[in-house]
Amino acid sequence: DAGITQSPRHKVTETGTPVTLRCHQTENHRYMYWYRQDPGHGLRLIHYSYGVKDTDKGEVSDGYSVSRSKTEDFLLTLESATSSQTSVYFCAISESRTVEAFFGQGTRLTVV
Amino acid sequence: SQQGEEDPQALSIQEGENATMNCSYKTSINNLQWYRQNSGRGLVHLILIRSNEREKHSGRLRVTLDTSKKSSSLLITASRAADTASYFCATDNTSGTYKYIFGTGTRLKVLA
Numbered sequence: 260d261a262g263i264t265q266s267p268r269h270k271v272t273e274t275g276t277p278v279t280l281r282c283h284q285t286e287n288h289r290y291m292y293w294y295r296q297d298p299g300h301g302l303r304l305i306h307y308s309y310g311v312k313d314t315d316k317g318e319v320s321d322g323y324s325v326s327r328s329k330t331e332d333f334l335l336t337l338e339s340a341t342s343s344q345t346s347v348y349f350c351a352i353s354e355s356r357t358v359e360a361f362f363g364q365g366t367r368l369t370v371v
Numbered sequence: 372s373q374q375g376e377e378d379p380q381a382l383s384i385q386e387g388e389n390a391t392m393n394c395s396y397k398t399s400i401n402n403l404q405w406y407r408q409n410s411g412r413g414l415v416h417l418i419l420i421r422s423n424e425r426e427k428h429s430g431r432l433r434v435t436l437d438t439s440k441k442s443s444s445l446l447i448t449a450s451r452a453a454d455t456a457s458y459f460c461a462t463d464n465t466s467g468t469y470k471y472i473f474g475t476g477t478r479l480k481v482l483a
Contacts, residue, residue, distance in 0.1 A: 292471065301459060301475035302414075317470060349413060351471075356463045357402060359416035360471055 262286050265350050265363035272370055278337040280366050282350030284330075290353045291333040292360065293317075293325065295346040302349065308333055340370045377460060377477040385482050390447040392477040394460030395440075403436055404461045404471070405445050414459065417445075452483045 262285030272278050282291060290309055294302040294317075304317030306325040314325050322344060326334045337344055347367050353360040378393045394403070402421045406414040420427045420436045420443065427434045433446040447454055457476045464472070 294473070299475070302473035304470055304472060307470050315470075318472070351414075353471075356471065357421075359404060359419055360414075360461075361416070362406075362413035364413045365411075 263350060263352055263361055263363045265348075265366050267366060268364065269367045270369070272340050272368070274341060274370055275339050278340050278368065278370075280335045280348055280350075280368070282333045282335070282352075282363060284333075284352045286352060286354075286361070287330060288352040288354050288361075289330075290355065290360075291327065292351040292353075293323075293333065293335045294349045294351065295319065295344075296349060296365075297346050305335065305348075337368075340368075342370050344368065345370045377458070377474045379477060380475070381478040381480070383480045383482065384450055386450060386452055388450055390450050390454070390479055390481070392445050392458055392479070394443045394445070394474055396443075396460070396462045396474075397441065398462075398464050400438075400462045400464055402463060403434075403443050405432075405434060405443075406459045406461060406473075408457045408459065408476070410456070417458075447479075450479075450481045452481050455479060455481045 264283045266281045292307040293305040296302050303319045308314045308327040324336045347365045349365050350363040351360040404419045405417045408414045418429045420434050431448045436443045457478050459473050459476045461471045461473045
């Protein structure tokens with residue numbers, strides 16, 4: 260299995276609180292991605308990174324920010340969590356966009 | 372909007388039968404990938420087919436790509452109960468960005 264770890268694996272938080280999810284890789288891959296998965300929507304891209312300090316928005320980036328200060332870590336922050344952000348969040352990594360991506364096990368976030 | 376759309380949304384077959392699922396996409400691509408997701412788990416890469424390829428095999432999997440129709444199909448032959456999972460297609464695009472866009476998935480159930 261690719262060395263990719265998401266933390267935490269489960270979190271319950273209150274509306275309006277900030278939340279940070281972490282994705283850590285040991286593969287030294289250049290590209291990292293954050294997706295959310297919701298019933299009926301499949302996986303939707305939130306943000307992605309193509310290098311240290313290089314990030315860009317995906318399809319559903321509103322309400323989310325990311326940071327990548329070193330190759331191995333990609334952080335996803337919900338500045339002020341809302342109930343609509345209750346979801347399962349997946350991190351993925353890849354060497355390039357011409358090869359496969361490897362996924363973490365997911366973080367189940369519940370905003371109450 | 373999402374790049375890929377899988378069809379059917381759900382499929383139920385008997386063990387030993389073949390399963391076929393389809394993916395349609397909207398823009399020009401460099402490659403198309405298929406992933407499997409078991410319930411509650413992360414996604415696992417199955418196969419990648421490049422835009423200049425028409426067919427690819429991997430074990431019991433056969434993938435075809437028709438770039439003129441912007442569609443792909445995944446065939447699983449001699450299905451097993453362990454093939455029960457959701458299957459997603461993912462595409463990049465030729466615009467130069469570094470992101471994979473996923474479809475909404477096909478839920479396959481193989482009955483023993």
